[in-house]
Amino acid sequence: MTSIRTVLGNLAAIYRRELQGYFASPLSYIIAGVFWLLGGFFLTVILLSPDGLIAQVARQDQAGQLGLGAPSVDVAYEFLQYYLGLLGSLSMFVLPILSMGLYAEERKQGTLELLATSPITNWVVALGKLMAVVTFYTTMVLPLMFCEAIALGASEPAISPLLMIIGHGGLILLAASVLSLGMFLSSLTSSTVLSAFMTFALVMFLWIVDALARSLPGASGEALAHLSLLKHFTDFTQGILDTSGIVLFVSYILLGLFLTAQSIETLRFQRN
Amino acid sequence: MIDVEHLHKVYGSTTAIRDVTFRVEPGEILGFLGPNGAGKTTTMRILTGYLPATSGTARVADFDVHQDSMAVRQRIGYLPESPPLYLDMTVAGYLNFVGRIKGLSAGDRPRQVDSAMARCGLADKRDVLIRKLSKGYRQRVGIAQAIVHDPPVIVLDEPTSGLDPRQNNEMRQLIRSLAGDHTIILSTHILPEVSATCNRVAIINQGQVVAIDSPEALMSRLAGELTYEVEVRGDLSAIEHHLGTVAGVAQVERLSPEIATEHHYRFRVTAEQAAVPGEAIAATLVQAGLGLGELRRQQVSLEDVFLNLTTEEPAEEPAAAPAPNETDPETAANGF
Numbered sequence: 001m002t003s004i005r006t007v008l009g010n011l012a013a014i015y016r017r018e019l020q021g022y023f024a025s026p027l028s029y030i031i032a033g034v035f036w037l038l039g040g041f042f043l044t045v046i047l048l049s050p051d052g053l054i055a056q057v058a059r060q061d062q063a064g065q066l067g068l069g070a071p072s073v074d075v076a077y078e079f080l081q082y083y084l085g086l087l088g089s090l091s092m093f094v095l096p097i098l099s100m101g102l103y104a105e106e107r108k109q110g111t112l113e114l115l116a117t118s119p120i121t122n123w124v125v126a127l128g129k130l131m132a133v134v135t136f137y138t139t140m141v142l143p144l145m146f147c148e149a150i151a152l153g154a155s156e157p158a159i160s161p162l163l164m165i166i167g168h169g170g171l172i173l174l175a176a177s178v179l180s181l182g183m184f185l186s187s188l189t190s191s192t193v194l195s196a197f198m199t200f201a202l203v204m205f206l207w208i209v210d211a212l213a214r215s216l217p218g219a220s221g222e223a224l225a226h227l228s229l230l231k232h233f234t235d236f237t238q239g240i241l242d243t244s245g246i247v248l249f250v251s252y253i254l255l256g257l258f259l260t261a262q263s264i265e266t267l268r269f270q271r272n
Numbered sequence: 273m274i275d276v277e278h279l280h281k282v283y284g285s286t287t288a289i290r291d292v293t294f295r296v297e298p299g300e301i302l303g304f305l306g307p308n309g310a311g312k313t314t315t316m317r318i319l320t321g322y323l324p325a326t327s328g329t330a331r332v333a334d335f336d337v338h339q340d341s342m343a344v345r346q347r348i349g350y351l352p353e354s355p356p357l358y359l360d361m362t363v364a365g366y367l368n369f370v371g372r373i374k375g376l377s378a379g380d381r382p383r384q385v386d387s388a389m390a391r392c393g394l395a396d397k398r399d400v401l402i403r404k405l406s407k408g409y410r411q412r413v414g415i416a417q418a419i420v421h422d423p424p425v426i427v428l429d430e431p432t433s434g435l436d437p438r439q440n441n442e443m444r445q446l447i448r449s450l451a452g453d454h455t456i457i458l459s460t461h462i463l464p465e466v467s468a469t470c471n472r473v474a475i476i477n478q479g480q481v482v483a484i485d486s487p488e489a490l491m492s493r494l495a496g497e498l499t500y501e502v503e504v505r506g507d508l509s510a511i512e513h514h515l516g517t518v519a520g521v522a523q524v525e526r527l528s529p530e531i532a533t534e535h536h537y538r539f540r541v542t543a544e545q546a547a548v549p550g551e552a553i554a555a556t557l558v559q560a561g562l563g564l565g566e567l568r569r570q571q572v573s574l575e576d577v578f579l580n581l582t583t584e585e586p587a588e589e590p591a592a593a594p595a596p597n598e599t600d601p602e603t604a605a606n607g608f
Contacts, residue, residue, distance in 0.1 A: 006375060009372060009375075010372070010373055012372075013369055013372035013373050014373070016369075017358070017361070017369050020360075020361070020365075021358070021360055024360040024361075025360065109356070109357070109358070109359070110352060110353075110354045110355075110356045111356040111357065111358060112356075113322060113350075113352045113356050114350075114352075114356035114370070114417070115373070116321075116322050117320040117321055117322050117345055117348070117350045118345055118370075118373045118374055119342045119343075119345040119346045119373070119374065119375050120373045268322060268323055268324060269324065
């Protein structure tokens with residue numbers, strides 16, 4: 001009955017509607033604007049300020065010529081890692097705002113009743129929505145990535161494009177995980193504000209887990225490190241592409257999708 | 273086309289609907305009539321597959337709404353109480369989206385969207401954002417959304433709530449024009465609407481169907497009873513005495529005591545079976561020297577049937593006062 005074709009058709013319909021919603025909303029332009037402003041500001045400050053990276057490299061070069069050489073550092077690599085970390089932290093503030101309306105808005109406007117009485121499964125709706133919001137986030141990251149590429153293009157030794165791709169891929173996977181869980185939280189309420197707060201609380205929790213993972217000694221710390229999204233993201237920024245990280249991100253994404261589909265299903269059994 | 277048997281729905285400790293059974297034949301318009309919280313919305317939500325029933329079966333176009341939910345959803349168009357609109361979309365964009373998720377093929381979609389817009393009088397609002405539409409137009413988009421995939425069954429929950437009288441009229445015409453090709457269930461708590469649009473009426477109260485018949489048949493059920501409303505000036509006991517002695521009068525009941533200060537009283541006089549005592553009442557009162565202010569023969573309306581049916585029953589089971597959407601501020605505000 002539900003062939004792959006109809007599922008894909010439905011997925012495309014939800015995806016397009018949701019994405020169109022982001023591009024039609026002034027709020028998403030404001031978020032993107034602030035993200036770009038801060039991202040660009042950090043990029044400029046790190047690179048071009050009097051104490052910036054470029055000035056430091058220049059001084060080091062001079063020192064090297066005088067024979068006082070410090071051990072050489074791969075500046076481009078260090079910069080990328082540092083900057084991606086910054087973008088990751090910045091995103092943590094932005095993602096709750098991107099995910100807050102995913103379901104809360106549908107519940108508020110009553111359109112969930114349309115989706116729930118259409119021949120379309122909760123899974124498809126959730127996946128379509130997640131794909132749309134991840135696409136929107138990706139369009140936010142791309143221009144900054146372009147700026148980085150310009151800045152790093154002149155570096156010596158040249159930075160490997162693979163490193164850029166792994167790092168930014170990690171950033172997007174991290175965002176997709178948070179957005180997926182945020183989507184679930186959004187499905188719990190019809191208030192977008194509450195939904196944003198809950199997602200932000202989740203982000204705080206991720207930070208705490210990461211901090212504990214770094215500070216706790218022994219097996220417990222290690223166990224936490226395996227589950228910490230941010231820890232694995234840090235690996236990605238260092239250009240380490242390990243399967244356990246990918247598996248973890250995908251697991252979080254699937255968990256979010258699963259919980260969302262379940263939460264929407266149980267809505268039917270509630271008195272509403 | 274629609275076959276509902278012994279449907280029960282329990283929310284926690286309250287029963288929203290109990291033992292609801294009815295059938296709707298193809299091409300019919302069935303009106304659900306009942307006060308707010310009677311279980312109209314709950315019944316409709318079960319039919320559309322939005323809510324699962326606690327027990328009982330409901331079949332739409334020969335598919336069980338629970339077991340073959342997807343098949344039913346494809347064959348049903350549903351306008352919930354508040355139209356499910358995406359305010360940031362244009363009318364055409366929105367209808368296209370609904371067409372897609374309802375499973376219309378890409379080839380059929382433009383034609384279906386156009387025809388839904390034409391039927392609902394939205395052709396000139398094609399590229400207008402739904403946010404900018406008035407309440408009446410939004411309601412039309414809601415209907416267009418329910419018919420865009422040309423479903424055999426259309427379920428409309430209070431399609432005329434919040435519309436002005438002219439829009440109301442247009443909406444009724446639109447609904448009538450849909451009958452025949454489509455089987456329609458609509459709910460309302462506005463009585464004239466039912467007699468204006470529906471072939472059959474199901475009066476639902478406290479979660480139970482208390483009567484189901486054509487509007488005419490329901491009215492003729494009560495038509496055996498002839499009543500007059502009389503306004504008289506004078507001494508109360510004298511009036512009551514004289515009214516009681518008129519031949520053919522079965523019962524005299526005093527109404528609105530607040531006018532009593534000016535020695536004006538209103539009464540409802542019920543005639544005996546087959547008696548028409550109007551003239552005799554007037555003659556008796558005038559002869560007695562009492563001031564006859566008004567004498568009006570009461571037409572039995574659907575409203576009387578409704579009040580009659582929905583105020584008698586509840587006494588037996590007061591605990592069963594269910595209100596599935598009592599918490600919904602919009603419903604509560606509408607008030608019957």
